Amino acid sequence: MAISGVADREPTEGSSITKIWNNPTVRGVFWQIVLIVAVLGCGAYLASNAIDNLARQHIASGFGFLGREAGFDISEKLVEYQPSDTYRDAFVVGLLNTFEVAGLGVVLATILGTLIGVARLSPNWLLRKLAQCYVELWRNLPLLLQLFFWYSIMHVVAPGPRDAWVLAPDVFLSNRGLMFPVPEADATHKFIWIAFFVGIVAAIGLDWWGRKRQEATGQPFPILGAGAGLIIGLPVLVFLVTGMHLTLNKPEMQGFNFTGGASFSPELTALLLGLVVYTASYIAEIVRSGILAVSHGQTEAASALGLQRGKVLRLIILPQALRVIIPPMTSQYLNLTKNSTLAVAIGFPDLVFVANTQINQTGQAIEGIGIIMATYLAISLSISLLMNIYNARIALKGR
Amino acid sequence: MATTTMLPASGPNGAQRFAVWVRANLFNSIGNSIITIVFGSFALWVLWNIVKWGVIDAVWVAPNMRACQAAGTGACWAFVGEKWRFILFGRYPYEEQWRSALVTLILFGMTGASFVPKLWRLEMVYAWVAAWIICGVLMWGGVLGLAPVESDLWSGLPLTLILSLISMIFGFVLAIFLALGRRSNLPIVKLVCTVFIEVMRGVPLITVLFMASLMLPLFLPPGFSVSKLLRAVIAITMFLGAYQAEDLRAGLMALPKGQYEAADALGLSYWRKTKSIVLPQAITIVIPPLVGNLIGNFKNTSLVSIISLLDLMSTTQVALVDPNWRGLTSEAYLFLGAIYFAACFAMSRYSQWLEVLLNKGKRR
Numbered sequence: 001m002a003i004s005g006v007a008d009r010e011p012t013e014g015s016s017i018t019k020i021w022n023n024p025t026v027r028g029v030f031w032q033i034v035l036i037v038a039v040l041g042c043g044a045y046l047a048s049n050a051i052d053n054l055a056r057q058h059i060a061s062g063f064g065f066l067g068r069e070a071g072f073d074i075s076e077k078l079v080e081y082q083p084s085d086t087y088r089d090a091f092v093v094g095l096l097n098t099f100e101v102a103g104l105g106v107v108l109a110t111i112l113g114t115l116i117g118v119a120r121l122s123p124n125w126l127l128r129k130l131a132q133c134y135v136e137l138w139r140n141l142p143l144l145l146q147l148f149f150w151y152s153i154m155h156v157v158a159p160g161p162r163d164a165w166v167l168a169p170d171v172f173l174s175n176r177g178l179m180f181p182v183p184e185a186d187a188t189h190k191f192i193w194i195a196f197f198v199g200i201v202a203a204i205g206l207d208w209w210g211r212k213r214q215e216a217t218g219q220p221f222p223i224l225g226a227g228a229g230l231i232i233g234l235p236v237l238v239f240l241v242t243g244m245h246l247t248l249n250k251p252e253m254q255g256f257n258f259t260g261g262a263s264f265s266p267e268l269t270a271l272l273l274g275l276v277v278y279t280a281s282y283i284a285e286i287v288r289s290g291i292l293a294v295s296h297g298q299t300e301a302a303s304a305l306g307l308q309r310g311k312v313l314r315l316i317i318l319p320q321a322l323r324v325i326i327p328p329m330t331s332q333y334l335n336l337t338k339n340s341t342l343a344v345a346i347g348f349p350d351l352v353f354v355a356n357t358q359i360n361q362t363g364q365a366i367e368g369i370g371i372i373m374a375t376y377l378a379i380s381l382s383i384s385l386l387m388n389i390y391n392a393r394i395a396l397k398g399r
Numbered sequence: 400m401a402t403t404t405m406l407p408a409s410g411p412n413g414a415q416r417f418a419v420w421v422r423a424n425l426f427n428s429i430g431n432s433i434i435t436i437v438f439g440s441f442a443l444w445v446l447w448n449i450v451k452w453g454v455i456d457a458v459w460v461a462p463n464m465r466a467c468q469a470a471g472t473g474a475c476w477a478f479v480g481e482k483w484r485f486i487l488f489g490r491y492p493y494e495e496q497w498r499s500a501l502v503t504l505i506l507f508g509m510t511g512a513s514f515v516p517k518l519w520r521l522e523m524v525y526a527w528v529a530a531w532i533i534c535g536v537l538m539w540g541g542v543l544g545l546a547p548v549e550s551d552l553w554s555g556l557p558l559t560l561i562l563s564l565i566s567m568i569f570g571f572v573l574a575i576f577l578a579l580g581r582r583s584n585l586p587i588v589k590l591v592c593t594v595f596i597e598v599m600r601g602v603p604l605i606t607v608l609f610m611a612s613l614m615l616p617l618f619l620p621p622g623f624s625v626s627k628l629l630r631a632v633i634a635i636t637m638f639l640g641a642y643q644a645e646d647l648r649a650g651l652m653a654l655p656k657g658q659y660e661a662a663d664a665l666g667l668s669y670w671r672k673t674k675s676i677v678l679p680q681a682i683t684i685v686i687p688p689l690v691g692n693l694i695g696n697f698k699n700t701s702l703v704s705i706i707s708l709l710d711l712m713s714t715t716q717v718a719l720v721d722p723n724w725r726g727l728t729s730e731a732y733l734f735l736g737a738i739y740f741a742a743c744f745a746m747s748r749y750s751q752w753l754e755v756l757l758n759k760g761k762r763r
Contacts, residue, residue, distance in 0.1 A: 032587040039591060046618040053617045124431045125424035126439055140743035141736050142698035144705075144712060149736075152728030338603035345705050352605060365613040373602045373610075380601035 094354030113283025154266035179251035203227035290325035489554025554709030566635035573640030578647035599641030650681035690750035
């Protein structure tokens, strides 16, 4: 529509050149050619500069370094890694650490954010105000400052392992990080996992069958209770049948430090605290506005139809609130993942940290930054693709 | 949540009204009473500990950290008393710091003035141009008898302000072209703008900053260097421009189609139409999200400390390295947090107020 104003007007006077120049199609093509030439020209100029500079500074180019020995250790790893492994292995370790932080962060931030979002709407004045204070406080401070703050809590304020703070039975916080118990691995546990997955599949099948039956006969089926029973009940049953093999591996003081249990390093603890507390303040607002977005008339109409309270929530309020909540929530999840790159500031070895070390060692900045950017672009674009599909599915069907 | 409707309109005195309000809002059921007591006592406990640490047990004057710890168990505000000038103005030459301070005041004043809708006219643009020229002269010096100061020495609050405001302004100019380009019906223009916007929005700011600080020097011809400050400005401008472009695009899409058609019917050229009809209306629609961007950007500039620029965050970190004052992180971060919070909170309140103001005509 941009140029349609002058599109079909015959030039009244002027030479044939003016005539051609006044043709919007010709002008469009001309400017686009100018743009292509400018972009390609700039690109070529910058590339030739880069090639010259790299040659002058004797920096190699290409991704050949990925196969070479990395030579640096990584303090936290989910897979086996030694300094003698390759850069490729180091990047994998960093990427897994990024996924670990993002995964844990998303789950915890959703829980905390939802609780605070609901508290923002509580009939209790005090709870409402406290939740509001939480939101206002954390979203008006830079995340980096918050990370440094939590990191200093872990390193400067937190006591040594001997006087560790006991957050819950067998959960300790000290300047060595967060220590917590984990179940000891046992041969029977794999059956529990199998039962768990069987339960999920069975619940999905039951849901499908229940819907079919309701459509055919109008008889509702209590899928929520039955499904929960299957998913939780089956593993519990297997647990009881196989002889209740469960021993907790608890952290215990031995000498100067804890042994046993599982632990989060101070860096990971600080990073998770910062990301969760910060993102939860945004999620709380999203949850609140989602709930408020469902008009009161909907609830009243549902009650007037004689639906029970639980059904009103599940069938009327939640589906409509989720339509409002899920898109901004996804972008918060993406933000959390992108914000986890601030790990580099407090020394948690995520992808950016590994790439930064690689750049310092090899000088190959273009490749290192290329890897990070490509990774995050892949994550972002695939999530937005999923979101577009989801949005198209839930879009209000206009008539 | 208008529980205050329970109040009788007149009659009872203040104390009775208060009692009714407390019962209605805090103790109207057993569950609520438990919540009030549990959370109330928790909040009081936290508040008491903060007051005890920060005020009652605090040490206000001391020569160094040891003396502080000897004098009391609370906060050591003597640290802030000693270091506030370094935190605010950093490495800028000590005798010349009045210039930094003046720039800070000018930028705060201009930002505040720009928030007043009555002052939104062309003169404001001239005032900003003049303000930037004055700030440039003050910061760089070298003229009017002012001693020259390298941009590498600019630090602290003025640097944070300059970074966030200038990238906001340049970012907005970039955003106008990106948003128009993405809405263009010329396929290549659209493609270039869309790819730029999506790439910038898809990657974390820190990678863009790394790109500018580590990669940019490689792309420049030998002997040609760009100061660290300019590199950071370029990075933040590109990053922010992409986000602002998406806000602006929403504004462009929100304009009724009749506006475009009427402009076409008048025979206006593309740029004339954009300048006089489309942009003024689209920008008005997106002012609230733009203020949101300004808040986000003000917080985000703290990331330049990672590429070793001496912004407010960095000067605080440097102040904490002083062996005389080591380990006073809580005091330092509280001081810094107070500055950031005051600015961001004020701006977010302003943006809420503005939204109500701008929607006045649309409310029924």
